[in-house]
Amino acid sequence: MVINPYFNFNGNTEEAFNFYKSVFGGEFIMVMRFSDSPEAGNVPPGTENMIMHIALPVGNNILMGTDAPDTMGFKLNMGNNIYMTLSPDSREQTDELFAKLSEGGSVDQPLQDMFWGAYFGTCTDKFGVLWMFSYDPKFANQ
Structure with missing residues (x-):
């Protein structure tokens, strides 16, 4: 990962x-x-x-x-301008980590298959840290 x-x-x-x-x-x-x-x-x-x-x-x-x-609906402030991006090794690991990190926080964009080929979603953990998940089988385990 x-x-x-x-x-x-x-x-x-x-x-x-x-x-x-x-x-x-x-x-x-x-x-x-x-x-x-x-x-x-x-x-x-x-x-x-x-x-x-x-x-x-x-x-x-x-x-x-x-x-x-x-103009696209973003409201940037210091603190919401940086995500920690996880690139897990499998779709299953992505689901598991996403569920654990979003528990007690919020799901901002549910995990879904995206047009660029990744399984992607975002959440905010209960401490306010922003997480971005991107599992792409083309790049997994590299």
């Missing part, structure tokens, strides 16, 4: 990640804009070129992030 940080920014993800790339080196392994999504026609004007998902390997970890503009 792998745990990686996931940052939310209010429109400056690309700038932030170019900075992180200049600090840590390496190359982005993914850059997806909201215009690349099957839902591209439903995003608010001005958000099409914002970052939906970006990933930069740093050592044995992956620094990930997204733009989370208020």
Whole structure:
């Protein structure tokens, strides 16, 4: 299992990640804009070129992030701008850990199969920590 940080920014993800790339080196392994999504026609004007998902390997970890503009319903505050991202080894482990971490907290996005191929969901634990789960069989056990 792998745990990686996931940052939310209010429109400056690309700038932030170019900075992180200049600090840590390496190359982005993914850059997806909201215009690349099957839902591209439903995003608010001005958000099409914002970052939906970006990933930069740093050592044995992956620094990930997204733009989370208020025009899409996000309300960023210090504390809700970072998720701990779990990439479990199996769908079953994902279900088990999700249930345990969300107990006494809240399920923010139920686990479900997503268009990019991952089994994905988010929750907030009883201590207020944000957790993102992403099981992708293409990358499991690597």
